[in-house]
Structures are given as structure tokens and as C-alpha cells.
Ligand SMILES: Nc1ncnc2c1ncn2[C@@H]1O[C@H](COP(=O)(O)OP(=O)(O)OP(=O)(O)O)[C@@H](O)[C@H]1O
């Protein structure tokens with residue numbers, strides 16, 4: 294019998310039916326928790342382009358920590374980050390709930406309201422540090438640790454990161470059971486962590502979420518289709534897996550749309566036509582969610598540079614791009630730098646440039 298609900302999850306942060314290709318990083322994180330204070334996995338940086346699975350991974354990390362009876366605070370970087378952290382750290386209701394303790398005395402007020410002075414930018418590092426220490430004191434009595442995860446770190450304010458880094462560093466020096474994970478777009482490393490004040494975070498290992506091997510994609514797609522009661526051939530799976538290029542968001546889109554097209558025919562056997570139509574739908578969604586927004590903020594000349602790059606199916610040298618644009622090398626170098634800074638393109642080991650945004654080359658080629 295075919296399941297009624299589509300098992301694929303092509304939504305931001307949506308947990309996929311099978312989390313492919315991330316077992317090593319999850320293991321590293323778990324080792325960090327289990328190996329005690331000072332273990333390398335206790336401070337982690339996770340980067341990768343949009344749609345590579347950073348948010349999903351933070352959710353998994355949170356679950357792994359909760360499995361070990363750790364307390365977990367999950368935040369997204371935006372204005373007021375430290376203030377929100379302080380409030381969560383001081384929320385006693387949440388803590389007691391977490392530790393499954395029924396309060397023997399009634400606590401007046403779940404969270405202590407803070408004076409404005411405490412939350413002033415100048416006092417924030419100290420306020421955050423104290424709130425963290427108090428929380429860790431309480432948790433320590435129950436042999437529980439604290440995980441803090443920060444998503445979209447590239448959007449953090451520098452002052453917030455400094456306060457947070459200083460507070461964490463203090464706790465680690467005091468040998469407290471704490472772990473922190475920062476996830477964000479690749480620019481977070483160069484923009485925020487290459488900063489003298491945050492040197493201690495610079496020593497943390499950066500995990501870059503890379504493409505998933507096609508064979509693993511094929512295997513996972515096959516298992517998900519079959520578990521949901523759909524029959525699909527290895528040839529069809531191969532075509533579908535190839536089309537994803539190992540990009541996590543595209544894996545979900547491709548699976549979702551092929552499943553959906555077959556489902557609309559009321560069939561539990563996927564046809565070649567379903568694969569073809571599903572892939573076309575997936576590409577439209579991908580263009581709208583990734584390529585079009587990425588190009589939106591760029592100037593006409595930036596785009597001309599990218600179009601010149603897209604004339605080749607492989608990385609290009611700046612001199613070749615300049616020639617294709619009919620411009621000087623100097624002119625092209627200006628746009629090269631702008632696009633590198635925006636992480637739309639990346640430099641290869643040979644000094645050539647390639648697209649950093651998944652499927653942008655194909656999109657531009659189709660627009661021609
Ligand atoms: N390891 C994986 N295997 C299969 N699918 C995945 C994997 N990781 C993420 N996905 C899917 O990819 C999509 C994007 O995941 P997620 O929102 O976590 O990415 P992100 O890196 O946080 O993106 P953004 O930078 O836009 O916030 C989701 O649909 C999710 O289900």
C-alpha cells in the first residue's frame with residue numbers, strides 16, 4: 294500500500310526522511326559531548342551555502358544532547374541575540390521541566406525580569422556570563438550539561454558574538470559542561486571570526502557541509518520511495534540522483550516532485566514520464582528559492598561576469614572571463630572580487646573561479 298503523505302521535506306529546516314552523508318560530523322559532535330570538558334567537538338562551526346542542511350544538523354545536535362539529558366538552547370542570530378539568551382538562561386520553568394523536577398517550593402516568576410542597565414551593551418558580556426554561570430551551577434547539581442546552538446551566525450552583530458565568545462571561554466576555563474555550535478553561511482568565518490577579539494573561536498574547527506555522493510543519494514531516494522510504498526527502478530533512481538548533484542535541498546525537491554507526479558496519477562509505480570516531469574518541477578522550485586534570490590542583489594555588471602563564467606561548464610580563469618566579456622583583466626578583477634566577497638563564486642585550487650551557489654551555472658545557461 295502506498296502511503297498517503299509525501300515523505301520528502303523540501304522546506305527550510307525540514308527534517309529529511311533520511312539524513313544522508315552527515316554521520317561523521319554527528320559522530321564528532323557526540324564524541325565532544327561524551328569525551329568531557331575540553332573535547333574538540335564542544336565548540337563547532339558549521340558553514341555551507343544555502344540549503345546544505347545546517348539548520349537540520351543543529352536540530353539533530355539538539356536531539357543528541359537532549360538524549361544525554363543535556364539542556365539545550367537554540368537561537369538564531371539577529372538583533373537582541375544576547376538579550377534573548379540571557380532570558381532563556383534565566384528561565385527557571387524551562388529548566389525544571391527539562392530536568393523533570395517538580396518545584397518543592399513555589400518559585401515566584403519563571404524568569405527574573407532584568408534591569409535595563411544589565412542589558413546595556415556595555416554590561417552585556419558580564420550579564421551573559423553570570424546568567425550562564427548560574428544556569429550551569431543548577432545543571433551541574435544534576436550532572437547535566439548545556440548546549441547552545443546559534444543559527445544564521447553570519448547575521449550576528451559583532452558585539453553579540455564578542456559577548457558570547459567571552460562568556461563561553463570563561464565557562465570552558467572553569468571546566469564547565471558546556472558546548473556551543475555556530476552555523477551560518479561561509480562568510481561568517483571571514484566576517485566575524487577573523488577578529489582578534491574572537492581568537493578563541495578561530496581555533497574551533499570549521500565544518501563545511503559539502504555535496505553528498507551521488508551513490509548515497511540514489512540509495513537514500515530508493516529507500517524512501519520503497520518505504521512509502523512506491524515502486525521505482527534503479528535506472529530511474531540513477532537519473533533522479535544525478536539531477537540533484539548531491540545538493541541536499543535539491544534531493545528533497547527531486548524526491549518530492551517525482552513522488553507527487555506519480556501520486557497525482559494515483560499510481561504506486563513511478564514511470565519514466567513521472568521522473569521527467571518531477572525533475573522539471575524541482576528545477577523550477579530551485580530557481581525560485583535559490584538562483585533568483587541570489588541574483589537579485591547583484592548589479593548588471595556582476596551578472597555579466599557570471600554570464601561570462603557560465604559560458605564554460607568548468608571553472609574559468611579571470612583572463613578568459615575578461616576576454617569573453619570584451620573587457621580588460623583589471624575590469625574583470627573588480628567584479629571577481631565583489632562576487633568572491635558575496636560568496637556567489639569561489640576560487641578553486643588552481644586560482645580559477647567557479648560558482649559557489651548550487652545550480653547557478655545551469656540557471657544562467659538556461660536563461661541564455
Ligand atoms: N543530509 C541531508 N540529506 C538529505 N536532505 C537534507 C540533508 N540536509 C538537509 N536536507 C534537506 O535540505 C533542505 C535544506 O536544509 P536546511 O534548511 O537545514 O539547510 P540550511 O543550510 O540551513 O539552509 P539556509 O542556509 O537557507 O538556512 C531541507 O529540505 C532538508 O530537508
Ligand SMILES: [Mg+2]
Pocket residue numbers: 305306347348349444
Ligand atoms: Mg538554515
